[in-house]
Amino acid sequence: DGGITQSPKYLFRKEGQNVTLSCEQNLNHDAMYWYRQDPGQGLRLIYYSQIVNDFQKGDIAEGYSVSREKKESFPLTVTSAQKNPTAFYLCASSPRQRPNTGELFFGEGSRLTVL
């Protein structure tokens, strides 16, 4: 089945450690996105990528890094510089249509808890 796979589903990390969240899609979509979800704050954009080897900062990029070496993959690294990393992280993709008019397809999310 085509879709977006995020892993791990749950992750615990000690303060000061970097952690990488995986996002893989087999939908042949050009664009991929990372959102952070906190209670009462909706979905906030961390990074997005419209094409391989290119990505742009979203609204809350500080303390995060991404790469887009392959079309199918868009991993997110939560670095020790992120002050409040405990959150639910959602990866999404969309076909490269007229900008901003295509449906986003979301993965099932990764819940990161910093101990």
Next chain:
Amino acid sequence: GENVEQHPSTLSVQEGDSAVIKCTYSDSASNYFPWYKQELGKGPQLIIDIRSNVGEKKDQRIAVTLNKTAKHFSLHITETQPEDSAVYFCAASTPPRDTGRRALTFGSGTRLQVQP
């Protein structure tokens, strides 16, 4: 940049009643307004969307209305059922020629509970 506000944050209705969720946006250039439904433990899924050249769109029990002058749009669910219980998000997007941004801005979400 674009700012989307969503109300109410929680909504409880009796099965069979209607539910209405409202959103306002700040950027008059925004031209695409989708609604997503997120069930517990899952990622959001698109349920309906509307573009700025249309005032209303309906899909079975779900409808969305858009008032461009007032910069607000609403989701209407009629004859609610327990399986409608979820978190609903509105979103808006602005053409990238204005901002260079090619992504949606989401509202803060509404938790809808349909009581049997």
